[in-house]
Amino acid sequence: MEALLEAAVRLAAPLLLAALGELIVERAGVVNIGVEGTMLTGAFVGFAVGVASDSAGLGVVAAAFAGCAVGALFAFFAIARGTDQIVVGMAVNLLAVGATGLAARALYVGATPSGPTLSSAALPFVGGLPFLGPVLFAHTPFVYAAFGLALVIGFALTRTRPGLRLRAVGEVARAADAEGVPVARVRLVALVLGSGLAGIAGAALTLAQSDTFTEGMTAGRGFIALAVVIFGRWSARGVVLAALFFGLANALQFRAQARGLELPYPLFLMFPYVVTLTVLAFVAARARAPADLGNPYHRERS
Amino acid sequence: MKLGDERLNDVARALFAIVLALVAVAGALAMLGFAPGPALSALARGSIGSSAALTATVLKSTPLLLTGLGVALCFRCGVWNIGAEGQLLVGALCATAVATRLLPDAPAIVLLPAVIAAGALGGFVVGAVAGALRASRGVSEVISTILLNFIAIQLVALAVHGPLQEVAGAYPKSDPFPAAALLPTIGRWHLGIGIAALLAVATQGLLFRTAVGFRMRAVGLAPRAARFAGISPERIALFTLGLGGALAGLAGAFEVAGVTGQLYEGISPGHGYTAIAVALLAKLHPLAVIPSALFFGALEAGAGAMQREAGVPATVTQVVQGIAILVSATYAVSAGRRHGGAAADAAADAVEERA
Numbered sequence: 001m002e003a004l005l006e007a008a009v010r011l012a013a014p015l016l017l018a019a020l021g022e023l024i025v026e027r028a029g030v031v032n033i034g035v036e037g038t039m040l041t042g043a044f045v046g047f048a049v050g051v052a053s054d055s056a057g058l059g060v061v062a063a064a065f066a067g068c069a070v071g072a073l074f075a076f077f078a079i080a081r082g083t084d085q086i087v088v089g090m091a092v093n094l095l096a097v098g099a100t101g102l103a104a105r106a107l108y109v110g111a112t113p114s115g116p117t118l119s120s121a122a123l124p125f126v127g128g129l130p131f132l133g134p135v136l137f138a139h140t141p142f143v144y145a146a147f148g149l150a151l152v153i154g155f156a157l158t159r160t161r162p163g164l165r166l167r168a169v170g171e172v173a174r175a176a177d178a179e180g181v182p183v184a185r186v187r188l189v190a191l192v193l194g195s196g197l198a199g200i201a202g203a204a205l206t207l208a209q210s211d212t213f214t215e216g217m218t219a220g221r222g223f224i225a226l227a228v229v230i231f232g233r234w235s236a237r238g239v240v241l242a243a244l245f246f247g248l249a250n251a252l253q254f255r256a257q258a259r260g261l262e263l264p265y266p267l268f269l270m271f272p273y274v275v276t277l278t279v280l281a282f283v284a285a286r287a288r289a290p291a292d293l294g295n296p297y298h299r300e301r302s
Numbered sequence: 303m304k305l306g307d308e309r310l311n312d313v314a315r316a317l318f319a320i321v322l323a324l325v326a327v328a329g330a331l332a333m334l335g336f337a338p339g340p341a342l343s344a345l346a347r348g349s350i351g352s353s354a355a356l357t358a359t360v361l362k363s364t365p366l367l368l369t370g371l372g373v374a375l376c377f378r379c380g381v382w383n384i385g386a387e388g389q390l391l392v393g394a395l396c397a398t399a400v401a402t403r404l405l406p407d408a409p410a411i412v413l414l415p416a417v418i419a420a421g422a423l424g425g426f427v428v429g430a431v432a433g434a435l436r437a438s439r440g441v442s443e444v445i446s447t448i449l450l451n452f453i454a455i456q457l458v459a460l461a462v463h464g465p466l467q468e469v470a471g472a473y474p475k476s477d478p479f480p481a482a483a484l485l486p487t488i489g490r491w492h493l494g495i496g497i498a499a500l501l502a503v504a505t506q507g508l509l510f511r512t513a514v515g516f517r518m519r520a521v522g523l524a525p526r527a528a529r530f531a532g533i534s535p536e537r538i539a540l541f542t543l544g545l546g547g548a549l550a551g552l553a554g555a556f557e558v559a560g561v562t563g564q565l566y567e568g569i570s571p572g573h574g575y576t577a578i579a580v581a582l583l584a585k586l587h588p589l590a591v592i593p594s595a596l597f598f599g600a601l602e603a604g605a606g607a608m609q610r611e612a613g614v615p616a617t618v619t620q621v622v623q624g625i626a627i628l629v630s631a632t633y634a635v636s637a638g639r640r641h642g643g644a645a646a647d648a649a650a651d652a653v654e655e656r657a
Contacts, residue, residue: 031444033384033444033448077628077632081632083628083631083632084631086382086384086444087578087582087627087628087631088628088631090384090575090578090627091624091625091627091628091631092624093624094575094579094620094621094623094624094627095620095621095624095625095628097617097620098617098618098619098620098621098622098623098624099330099621101615101617101620102330102334102615102617102618102621103334105615105617106334106335106336106615215617220448220449220452223445223448223449223452226445227445227449230442230445264460264463264464266456266457266459266460266463267456267460269456269459270452270453270456270457270460273449273450273452273453273456274453276449277435277441277446277449277450277453280435280439280441280445280446280449281435281439281441282439284439284440284441284442
């Protein structure tokens, strides 16, 4: 039980980081289905810089910046040029798969090396608690960062002026514009910050959950992060609970696989996606998205 | 001729997107330390350099044409079908089930149509699931179709490790198709190529010459105005996703019955994702999907040669696809179309408000 919950929290962290990024972006009215590609970019850049500098910390920083850059690219096309957001997202995903695959084969001829990782560290005081200690407080920095950021982002979105302006842009862009909120700039900032988080989420895969990079290793986690945002009904608290739910589903899948249940393995691999689809079928109709989600904003010419 | 000019402009922009993508890739290759010259000449040799290369290009283009048509139809109606990959895979799976398990001993006159129909039906069901989830539960088809792709990949894995695995049981692949289930061929060109080309013409007719096609285009241009005119965008979405799924499912059936002769994991190298680039480069125009599919098919055929002869990883094709999508979607959508639809929607909103 303890090990299962520990794994659930650990596996939830990358999903939570990516979903928090997407939460910021979607609350500003932009759908970014390029999270998957952004995560993959972060995973690769984090790994490559980590290997080159032999420092996992530097890798994380580089992954964050790489994510920000992908977000800025997305914003150039989707915000500045008004290209459809879904189309830009798909292009980002294809570009990321192609570019990281190409760069990995150019950099690592033969076998891909193993890189540095951030190891788990028990927090002082609370780490020694029975049961709660190992489940919640003996993790990699990615886990602490994910849950810490959830608190910060939840507070910022609901209780601060920039958070209010961001949500105004996502709900009624035209009214926000009339109030003097620079819609395009707010969306650009949201995309850059949110994609930075997706980059870090990717780094969690190469610098903590494993120590190497394999092509297409995100394996749909970015898309599940999109579902986490819907399941979490566009609130930070909801996103935390949804990410934990998916983390638990994943942990159960690994547990069942390790126990050698008499089931073919593709069933296990299918499980997270079937769960996601089922959950969406039950919650999507009741969840209310930001009103201007997905609508490009064109300022009226006067 | 204003219309002619506009068409010419579209073609020019599509060519611009292709050239820009290839130049960017050549630059990226040079940066990564590959020599772009030999790489690009290997690409050309492998795609159009010989009659064998041309055949390879046409064979690779056929699934791209069918999935591209399905995606173009959906995008036309404002339905974001990202699921052609999964629809293709389930189509291939169903075709294989009929050919190797359900009717392996049937004569060709029965078996071949059954195999093709099973493929289309399998794709249809996968598309319709996404359509039904959107119509009845409000699930965005963007996410449901993506998730269904991952589920379909595992369904194929499940099938070739389980009920559809070859009787010999050595490898995770299906039994070879009985001769009666294989598409007739001339050389390596199979019947599916001709059917796919005919379906491009039929899709064009459906979209521009029928009442259903008119409703589909109306929903795509101005969903709220269309609803005001009594058209249900949800029903159109369900219909279109089913139809697009059937086209992709056919692509899967043609792959197993015309090219590979059996089912195995990884039977599609991502045709369903390339289809999005195919449809966008064609500006969602069914007839234009033919040259667009040929271009991306040539790219895939040539990428193999590029990997063998110049050592350039084939993943470079995805970079070309990504750039082509961005450039053609950004610089090739005629502004008039977009704003016309928005104006009709605004008018519908205004009337509704007053009522």
